[in-house]
Amino acid sequence: MRTQVKREELKDGEVLCQYCTGKCCRYFALPIETPTTWEDYDHIRWYMMHGSVSMFVDEGSWYIMVHADCEHLLPNNFCGAYETRPSICRKYTTDDCEYDNDAAHEKLFETPDQIWEYAHAVLPVRPRRTVDDPVSLPVIAG
Numbered sequence: 001m002r003t004q005v006k007r008e009e010l011k012d013g014e015v016l017c018q019y020c021t022g023k024c025c026r027y028f029a030l031p032i033e034t035p036t037t038w039e040d041y042d043h044i045r046w047y048m049m050h051g052s053v054s055m056f057v058d059e060g061s062w063y064i065m066v067h068a069d070c071e072h073l074l075p076n077n078f079c080g081a082y083e084t085r086p087s088i089c090r091k092y093t094t095d096d097c098e099y100d101n102d103a104a105h106e107k108l109f110e111t112p113d114q115i116w117e118y119a120h121a122v123l124p125v126r127p128r129r130t131v132d133d134p135v136s137l138p139v140i141a142g
């Protein structure tokens with residue numbers, strides 16, 4: 001089993017990924033529009049009900065994070081498609097990666113209840129739903 005080493009302890013020729021559990025290969029995150037209404041928060045709550053979904057906020061921007069291992073991640077945490085890996089992986093560097101950064105986000109929501117509680121804290125009182133309210137499924141903004 002690999003031992004966690006500090007960045008500054010790397011020897012010549014070593015790379016940080018040798019000592020990592022492949023953290024950056026186990027999720028993806030996409031920016032979403034900042035929620036401002038009950039409907040926005042209700043949509044986010046719906047995303048999170050599907051499981052393995054978190055929301056985080058960094059520098060004021062909101063992101064949806066889907067926790068899912070890349071299909072090419074090997075049992076030893078190396079990349080099984082290194083030569084043909086997507087450009088996102090090629091451009092990613094260890095410089096500011098999450099190796100030693102345990103998801104210290106400005107805000108982090110891990111359950112539908114947490115986002116709903118936050119909505120109650122920041123929004124005006126929720127209007128009562130009537131039987132005539134239309135029901136629509138959310139669409140991610142482009």
Ligand code: SF4
Pocket residue numbers: 016017020021022023024025092093094097098099
């Ligand atoms: S880039 Fe960082 S987070 Fe990703 S595998 Fe390497 S050390 Fe781990």
Ligand code: SF4
Pocket residue numbers: 024025070071072073074078079080081082085086089
């Ligand atoms: S293709 Fe390789 S580097 Fe990219 S996410 Fe998958 S395992 Fe990680």
